[in-house]
Amino acid sequence: SSSSLPSSPLSLSTSDPKGQAMMFGHHEDKVIAKLLSITHQHQHSSSSSSKKGKMADRRKLVTMAVEDFNMLLERAHLSEIEVAFMKEWRRRGKNKTAAQVARKRKREELGVLDTEVQGLRSQHGQLQRKIESLTSSLASLKSRAMEEEEQVYRQYSLRHSTPVSRQTHSIHVVSGQLMLVPRDTSRVLLARS
Numbered sequence: 001s002s003s004s005l006p007s008s009p010l011s012l013s014t015s016d017p018k019g020q021a022m023m024f025g026h027h028e029d030k031v032i033a034k035l036l037s038i039t040h041q042h043q044h045s046s047s048s049s050s051k052k053g054k055m056a057d058r059r060k061l062v063t064m065a066v067e068d069f070n071m072l073l074e075r076a077h078l079s080e081i082e083v084a085f086m087k088e089w090r091r092r093g094k095n096k097t098a099a100q101v102a103r104k105r106k107r108e109e110l111g112v113l114d115t116e117v118q119g120l121r122s123q124h125g126q127l128q129r130k131i132e133s134l135t136s137s138l139a140s141l142k143s144r145a146m147e148e149e150e151q152v153y154r155q156y157s158l159r160h161s162t163p164v165s166r167q168t169h170s171i172h173v174v175s176g177q178l179m180l181v182p183r184d185t186s187r188v189l190l191a192r193s
């Protein structure tokens with residue numbers, strides 16, 4: 001895509017050997033075409049006339065090895081200002097490409113982190129539901145245990161005509177037998193006797 005290269009025309013303010021400021025940019029396409037024609041002659045291939053082909057060729061100038069690019073500049077017999085412009089044009093193109101790669105990598109990393117966050121949120125929701133379920137089960141078991149305790153106290157009280165309750169006795173299981181232990185004395189009552 002055309003966004004991977006410096007836009008045209010690109011102005012580069014520099015000085016010629018006599019110290020006069022010069023602007024370069026309107027001449028860009030001619031210089032690039034000259035470099036590309038040398039590249040195509042060297043590769044024995046015809047240049048593409050399509051816009052996509054031209055952009056691919058321009059991208060090639062930006063991405064080629066610096067030694068190859070410098071040799072290409074020498075073969076093109078460019079002026080000092082043209083060489084300076086082309087080096088600046090290539091540098092900006094490389095910077096733009098590097099920035100695009102960095103932005104793409106950052107987007108991918110953010111995508112991975114976003115996926116991880118969504119996974120953790122989902123896991124948190126599942127754990128929260130599990131906690132609620134376990135809390136509900138625990139409350140149900142406690143309620144059932146208290147009902148069974150009350151039943152033990154009632155049955156003992158009826159069988160032995162001795163009133164017992166949670167306030168007066170605690171229930172213990174010893175060797176598979178329920179024992180009622182008074183809270184204020186050491187006397188132990190067998191609940192199932």
